[in-house]
Amino acid sequence: MNPPAMPVLATDSSDQDVFRSPPHNIEAERALIGAIMLNNRAYESVSDYLRAEHFSDAVHAKVFESASRLMEQGHQATPITLKTYLEQDPIVQEAGGMAYLTSLANSVVTIINAGDYGRLIYDLFLRRELINVGQDMVNEAFDSDLDQTALNQIEDSEQKLFDLSSKGQTEGGFQQFEHALTYAIDIAEAAHRREGALAGTTTGLKDLDSKLGGLHPSDLLILAGRPAMGKTALATTIAFNAAQHFQNTDREEDRGKLVAFFSLEMSSEQLATRILAERARLSSHDIRTGRLAHDDFGRLVSASQELYSLPLFIDDTAAITISAMRTRCRRLARQARSDKHNGLGLIVVDYLQLLDGSTSARAENRVQEISAISRGLKAIAKELDVPVLALSQLSRAVEQREDKRPQLSDLRESGSIEQDADAVMFVYREEYYLERKQPQREAYDREDSYQEKMLKWQSDMETVHNVAEVIIGKQRHGPTGTVKLLFEPSFTHFDNLADMSHLPEEMG
Secondary structure: OOOOOOOEEEEOOOOOEEEEOOOOOHHHHHHHHHHHHHOHHHHHHOOOOOOHHHOOOHHHHHHHHHHHHHHHOOOOOOHHHHHHHHOOOHHHHHHOOHHHHHHHHHOOOOOOOHHHHHHHHHHHHHHHHHHHHHHHHHHHHHOOOOOOOHHHHHHHHHHHHHHHHOOOOOOOOOOOHHHHHHHHHHHHHHHHHOOOOOOOEOOOOHHHHHHHOOEOOOOEEEEEEOOOOOHHHHHHHHHHHHHHHHHHOOOOOOOOOEEEEEEOOOOHHHHHHHHHHHHHOOOHHHHHHOOOOHHHHHHHHHHHHHHOOOOEEEEOOOOOEHHHHHHHHHHHHHHHHHOOOOOEEEEEEEOHHHOEOOHHHHHHOHHHHHHHHHHHHHHHHHHHOOOEEEEEEEOHHHHHOOOOOOOHHHEOOHHHHHHHOOEEEEEEOHHHHHHHHOOOHHHOOOHHHHHHHHHHHHHHHHHHOOEEEEEEEEEOOOOOEEEEEEEEOOOOEEEEOOOOOOOOHHHO
């Protein structure tokens, strides 16, 4: 049980120091406990959210805790039944023992206001906790810890306030099925009015959108792949397409939304260079090394002007924590609304294993840390009602199989990731593995055998050239399956395969 907040030093109008008692209401606590002992059904109006630690008086906390335990075991909680548990308790004895307990029950006139008393007790508890958070903020600000910057302290304080606001709710619980049914019909009606248009955020890739129905609010989507498969390129393409959609769409509910991209592996400049190379159809390596012709530089400038006002925000903080990520997303969403935008439309995380989990989870083991991270990402998606696309590594087990197509079991520290995700997708490029199987002349005794293998290899390479597969291994709201996309490695660019009838000149 948390100790009561210490008295708070304040200054009155005469500039004399006085002590203010933390917010509490002993009468409400007495009335609630008395009502519960008079009629145990009064407990049902507060049992969802009220706990012993929410009481300011230690005696009342002890009595409420014992009464709760008795009722949850199916017994009656009365002064007589509570006597066995409380008559030897030093805290209760100091307050007057069983005589005090009896006085609580005898002082109650009605149980009608029990719910109001419970909400008041809980509200006053939150106020005391708020005072504690404020005192901690002041003390930490005075503490000159070089490892904890002022911005870190602000993020920690925001997290504490968020935790406090979501600690418990006095409302909620069951709702009648007819209300849920009405909401479901409203969703179906809205989908019908769209006449086949996407319900979620577009990826800009038609076949993938068709399979997923877009990226849906509150969903956690995992995009996994081995190195060199192009998962960052695909995530960048999706982020760009979504941002462009939010900038140009006629859909009122989407217009003006922002895309948040957490790049834990690449700097914001490297990520911007990738997007710029993709839009200008230039090699990002040539851009970095300055190997651009005059015409190429003109295309670069033209593409940069197109991208200048894109509603895409990049955070390249290394090893950012889940709590800091949540804080920054909430802050960006608030900023977006104050700037007449429509809030956040998509969050992309590249990649999950580079996030910093909680200290306690990290101290136990890596699997539990990843579990805390995946749960945290799902919580962000639900809280902000926005799709979260998180990239993930795959284990090396893929490389040991003849068929290199990934499976759900290949996710590194996979259990919790697979469980928390609403959809799991894998990026796979057969071309990457096939080109490493090019027949070598010295491996064959006869020329005709070598030529036969070489022709077969070339034919297979033509079939998979610039083709990538997105394998949907799990989808909570729809079908699984495989979607084929065009991938141009020179530009790290994904596009619809069916709509691209030509290849880049240098690759044709």
